[in-house]
Amino acid sequence: MRLILLAGTSFAITQGYVRNVPSLIRPPFALDLSSAKDVWILPTEQDVSNAVHSIVEDAANKAIAEKGSFALAIPGGSVLTVLSSLEPKGDWVSKTTLAYVNHKCVPNDDLSSAIHAKARNMFLDRWGLTNVVTLDGTADAQAEASAYQAKLEAIPASVLPRDADGFPVFDLCLIGVGDDGHIGSLYPGRDEINEASKWAIGVEMKSPPSISLTLPVMQRAKQSVVSAAGKSDKYPKGKASAMRLAVDDEQVTPAEFPACALRGTTVWIFDEPNGSEMPSRQRATLDEFLAH
Numbered sequence: 591m592r593l594i595l596l597a598g599t600s601f602a603i604t605q606g607y608v609r610n611v612p613s614l615i616r617p618p619f620a621l622d623l624s625s626a627k628d629v630w631i632l633p634t635e636q637d638v639s640n641a642v643h644s645i646v647e648d649a650a651n652k653a654i655a656e657k658g659s660f661a662l663a664i665p666g667g668s669v670l671t672v673l674s675s676l677e678p679k680g681d682w683v684s685k686t687t688l689a690y691v692n693h694k695c696v697p698n699d700d701l702s703s704a705i706h707a708k709a710r711n712m713f714l715d716r717w718g719l720t721n722v723v724t725l726d727g728t729a730d731a732q733a734e735a736s737a738y739q740a741k742l743e744a745i746p747a748s749v750l751p752r753d754a755d756g757f758p759v760f761d762l763c764l765i766g767v768g769d770d771g772h773i774g775s776l777y778p779g780r781d782e783i784n785e786a787s788k789w790a791i792g793v794e795m796k797s798p799p800s801i802s803l804t805l806p807v808m809q810r811a812k813q814s815v816v817s818a819a820g821k822s823d824k825y826p827k828g829k830a831s832a833m834r835l836a837v838d839d840e841q842v843t844p845a846e847f848p849a850c851a852l853r854g855t856t857v858w859i860f861d862e863p864n865g866s867e868m869p870s871r872q873r874a875t876l877d878e879f880l881a882h
């Protein structure tokens with residue numbers, strides 16, 4: 591892909607298409623909208639869960655070996671269920687700083703809608719992970735987003751490194767995707783996906799509102815992962831069509847389907863049903879994934 595910068599507007603040329611991508615690109619990050627390269631379709635939901643567990647532990651061990659700490663960002667939804675069956679090995683938990691990719695602006699102990707309350711209940715308390723960047727628990731999304739960014743900025747760069755553009759670089763970012771293509775709380779058809787300088791933003795689309803990490807932060811994680819496996823009450827048919835749009839459809843834009851903006855930077859892991867609309871994609875066993 592080639593990038594042409596013209597009078598403050600960026601055009602990405604991908605596979606013969608010219609796309610107008612206003613202010614989304616903050617060098618040196620190119621928005622690569624060609625098909626995602628790092629896509630794994632594993633046989634079962636359990637395989638996907640095991641693959642994510644392995645990624646978390648490997649990323650933690652590697653980060654701790656390199657810099658003595660592990661900076662992890664997690665979303666809500668099905669990823670919480672995946673993490674709830676992880677039994678941490680070794681002592682990486684005590685060296686982990688956890689942040690949320692997105693979070694509703696509600697009190698942190700609200701078990702019905704606070705990701706933090708759910709995560710505590712499902713695994714954080716059991717793991718003993720207490721070093722968590724939480725919201726203040728108000729309903730003011732803009733103030734919460736500013737405060738969240740300030741809390742992230744206060745984390746030393748030895749724990750949460752910054753890149754050359756000043757953005758934080760999480761060791762691992764697990765990113766939730768909805769079947770409308772939203773990532774974190776960056777929804778289709780809204781301006782938030784274009785945010786190119788803040789680390790966290792307020793999203794007042796639903797009630798209660800949310801905060802979300804921004805696309806540049808998601809893109810800059812050392813490693814980022816989107817997983818989709820099984821079905822849920824929200825997605826009784828799974829997310830097969832959405833995942834195909836996310837990784838393979840070269841016509842969709844981030845404005846229409848934000849998840850496609852992660853193609854160049856993210857590892858995508860699906861079970862067979864959620865990968866079923868990608869018949870030409872290679873299949874792998876869990877062992878092959880773990881050995882790669």
Ligand SMILES: O=C1O[C@H](COP(=O)(O)O)[C@@H](O)[C@H](O)[C@H]1O
Pocket residue numbers: 665666667668669692765766767768774775822824825
């Ligand atoms: O709306 C949301 O959905 C995503 C995806 O949820 P999932 O249950 O389908 O994995 C979630 O990650 C995010 O936190 C939530 O706000």
